[in-house]
Amino acid sequence: MVVLVTGANGQLGQSLQFIAPTYPNIQFVFCDSNKLDITNLNNIEQLFKQFKPDFCINAAAYTAVDKAESEPEKAHLINVVGAKNLAEVCKEFDSILLHISTDFVFDGTKDSPYSEEDIPNPTSVYGQTKLDGEKAIQETWDKHFIIRTSWVYSQFGNNFMKTMLRLASERDTLSVVNDQIGTPTNAVDLAEVLAKIITTCNLQPTTYNLFGIYNFSNEGQCSWYHFAKKIFEFNKININLEPIPTTSFPTPAKRPAYSVLDKSKIKKVFGVEVKYWDEVLNIK
Template sequence: MKKILITGANGQLGQAILEQSKNYKEIECFFVTRNELDITNEDLVKNYFQDKTFDFVVNCAAYTAVDKAEDHPDDAFLVNAKATEFLAKATNEHNIPFIHISTDYVFDGKDSKPRIETDETNPIGVYGQTKLDGEKLASENNFRTIIIRTAWVYSRFGNNFVKTMLKLFKERDSLGVVNDQIGSPTNAINLADAILTIVMKDESIFGIYNYSNEGECSWFDFANKIKEFSGLSVQINPVDSAAFPTKAKRPAYSLLDKTKIKTVYEVDVPNWEDSLKEEMKHIEY
């Protein structure tokens, strides 16, 4: 039986891992919220591991308020970078492999080709920079680190684009959605399965991996599929990002190449449309 600690238990991914872990009889998961373990406190993190044994630690905790991070860079850095460093140091001290979740925002989105793990990073905002800082601190402080970059995460849990669209579809006759940002949605349930698949392997190959669902789309395409699968009636209009100015810039093209994770860990990567259709069966609207 493998014992796994998951931070960020209340987040989308934390809840998705809780849901999917029921299907993995050889894994025992322990979930902590910030109230149970404040990972921004180095002493608390260090002491937490003194009398506990884990086979993996998965860090799902993150400061994900992209626009808010522009005004509160210190808060974003504390959660996304320093807390990651504290976890990496503590897990390294006890020889525990460390899985850290990162983001497509470490890239600037200027190249219109799927990004591979070795592509040059160039964040264009505070959120992306602090997540990149977290990646570096994780790898520097625990060589047994696996970093998983993901994008456009949604699920039946928490707040996300799918739930926002479903709410707006019922409130409005029409709405505009940007069509000049390209990527691929990620069902948190699929990402949770990918993580648990990695944990189950007898041998770990450490390093950086990409994971999102297969295929590509714009937010406009994404919204139209949500509309199609929901059966709701609403007019969706394509608009440029300039029509929705935000404090933080978004990568224009953030498609991630999943070849490495599929090859090394034999992880299943469903098509984004199929996965969306399945997940919407679990979302009330």
């Protein structure tokens, strides 16, 4: 069973590399942007001809939320055109596509967890391009899983947790937004879920009724302030941490005020056990 992974140098890509040795029945092919440029259709076709993957995990994305506001064309190229290219080649080679999307497809005006049936309404260029990427896949190739996730962090790549630890080493006081509510997601947990989906599909070749959109994050909810507080507690860091409203920290892109995801579907369909976000912070 061959699984081709795009975006191998990102935090999800590195998390998949981290868990790969525990799945000896899966031959992972990890491709960074130098080896596989998802905006280049010919590049994708050449690699699919070479490796003939049964599955493709698209962990490549333009994720610079604020920068996307001034680089909409670049965000669109990677998040929409790139996603469509992968779907087209997956269709050509009959490969199942697992694509990572985001809670930013929602506007954050709800006060209860978002399900897969809720109507997206992105408020940023990043969120819009991720939603357009989802639509491009849905219109191109039936054999897909779109996994919406949120607030991803890990010991790899760039993320909120590593930023907080770096800033704590440079400052005595930090101010963090306290009125945006969501759920942190450990990228290794997300990687394990993707492997579970692939394993399930391999055991049940007739999976047409399983394809579609799924939510996955860890359980529970918190603000960015409470996330930072837990990070410092776990790492035994003493710092003066101050909660502030979003209005005190203006950013080019508007964030959802509430973007907790309902995981009922993925738990029911794939038997996924979801750990609470504050129980999986045991990474440095």
